[in-house]
Amino acid sequence: MKRILVISLVLCSVAIVFGNGEGEDVVPVSVAASTQRPGDSAKGYQYLTTGDFLKSGVPYKFYTYVNGKNETNLLNRTGMNATVGHGYNVVTHNGVDMVIPTCMQCHSHTFEGKLVIGLGNNSLDFSNTKLVDFSKRLKLMKAVAPKQYSAAKPFFTSFTTTFPLMETEVRGVNAADKLAIILVSHRDPQTLEWSDKALLDVPEEVIPTDVPAWWLMKKKNAMFYNGFARGDFAKYLMLSNLLTVSDSSEAREVSNHFGDVLAFIRSLRPPVYPQEVNKHLADEGRAVFSENCSKCHGSYGPEDQYPNLLIPASIIQTDPTLADGVQLNVPFIQWFSKSWFSQGENAPYIVPFNGYIAPPLDGVWITAPYLHNGSVPTIEALLNSKLRPKYWTRDFNNPVYDYSAVGWKYTKHETPIAKVTYNTTLKGYNNAGHYFGDHLTDEERKAVIEYLKTL
Known part of the structure; x- marks a missing residue:
């Protein structure tokens, strides 16, 4: 009851500070x-x-029969873990070896052949999830391997419930927010036990996001793009456990490990820019950045300081769909506030905000595409909105990095192709906003880009 009261007071305070949106002044909030x-x-x-x-997954024999054994072993693991991709672990539960998806699926990515742990995976494909049908394979597994089917059932139950509802409009954006909402809707808030029938209404829209770099978390005082997640970060990090968790006692056991997981994430450092940097130009860019960008994004180097500022939508002007989705999803907020997750020391709580947090820029050169929905392919276009493509594609099979514009090489299109082009006219996919670089000269923007390579 005390936690719920605190959350109510916080939400009321937010409403008082930011008013009703009817022309009242708004300012960044730390x-x-x-x-x-x-x-x-x-x-x-x-x-x-x-x-x-996760205690349930795809039986190892079934997984390797369908996918074969992975030979890259980017994490240099041993045993069966060496035979699956870096985004999976092999675990044994109830006598069955199972392949489970891990955080590394979304939070690690290869860049020019090297795995970068903590880099958001911007190549995942959620654009045709409605077409996925495992019913025949599951029926076969149940008939020929009942023990394996029983062990895998919790995973396939949640997977077949969630995946078809997570379809995005293009490859490369992430549907994690929708996954969390669906999983919550099928879980009792206290026991966390699964319900085949949804207990909450689930919004139809899938709001796209770009996966932020993990190494930024050590500087951030709130998680996620609009900073709504406060309190114990470890509890938020383990939300994917809702995929297969049997009850709150299992969740408690998993939670005991996530202080260590958070420590690892906060130990990560961004990779160093791999090419030569024009030091003189970067020094000029540092001065321009300090004058125009550091107030929101912080300062770097010996004077390293990050302000943790929430920027109202009226100032940032980027696509508001994600921020609106958090604010308007009252059932999700209420579920969380009375759930197992909101219990314990330094318990997590949610503070909606009409806007987004200005992120730290450590390693920003490698985190393309940009904005919270991945709608801008390069830093050059981020700093000059006239260059932003309305419809564009990039090569996911053979991606080419543009070291000049700093981001992914892309192709502009005159008209959109459904599920192929990034269409910035769609709700949630807009590339407007963050116009703060438009007033700079071409020379100043070039200098800032050179400086950002050094972060």
């Missing part, structure tokens, strides 16, 4: 830090890459 769990970084890495934070 997010205060909250205490986080201590943890062991090495143990966190081990748990992420070998742990059983």
Whole structure:
């Protein structure tokens, strides 16, 4: 009851500060830090890459029959883990070896042949999830391998419930927000037990996001793009456990490891820009950045400081769909506030906000595409809105990095092709806003880009 009262007071305070949106002045708001769990970084890495934070998955024999054995072993693992991709672990539960999806699916990515842990995966494809049908294979598994089917049932139950509802308009954007909403709707808030019938109404729209870099978390006082997640970050990190969790006792056991996972994430550092940087031009860019950008995005180097500022929608002017989705989804907020997740020391709580947090820019050069929905392919276009393509595509099979514009090489299109082109006229996919670089000269923008390569 105390936690619910605190959340209610916080939400009321937000409403008072920002008014009713009818012309009242709004200003950036700083997010205060909250205490986080201590943890062991090495143990966190081990748990992420070998742990059983999901107890159910695809039977190993079935997985390797369909997909074959992976030969790259980018994480240099041993045993069966060496034979599956870096986004999966092999765990044994109830005597069955199973392949489970891990956080590395979304939060690691290869760049020019090298795996970068913590880099958001911007090549996942959720654009045709409604076409996925496992019914025949599941029927066969149930008939010929009942023990394996029984072990895999919790995973396939949640997967077949969620995946068809997560379809995006193009490859490369992420549907994690919709996944969380669907999973919550099928879980009792206290026991976390699964319900085949949805207990909450699930919005139809799928709001696209770009996966942010993990190494930014050590600076952030609130998680996610509009900073709504406060309190214990570890509890938010383990939300994917809702895919297969049996009850709150299992969730508690998994939660015990996520202080270590958070410690590992906060130990990550961004990769260094791999090509030569024009030092003189970068120094000029530092001065321009300090004058025009640091107030929101912070300062770097010896004077490293990040302000954790929430920027109202009226100022940032980027696509509001994501922020609106959090604010308007009252059933989700209410579920969370009375759930198992909101219990315990430094319990998590939700503070909706009409806008977005200005992120740290450490390693920004490698995190293309840009804005919270991945609608802008390069930093050059981010700083000059006239260059932003209305319809565009990029090559996911053989991606080419543009070291000049800093981002992905892309192709402009005159008309959109459904499920192929990134269409910025669609709700949630708009590339408007963040016009703060438009007033700079071409020379100043070029200098800022050179400076951003050094972060």
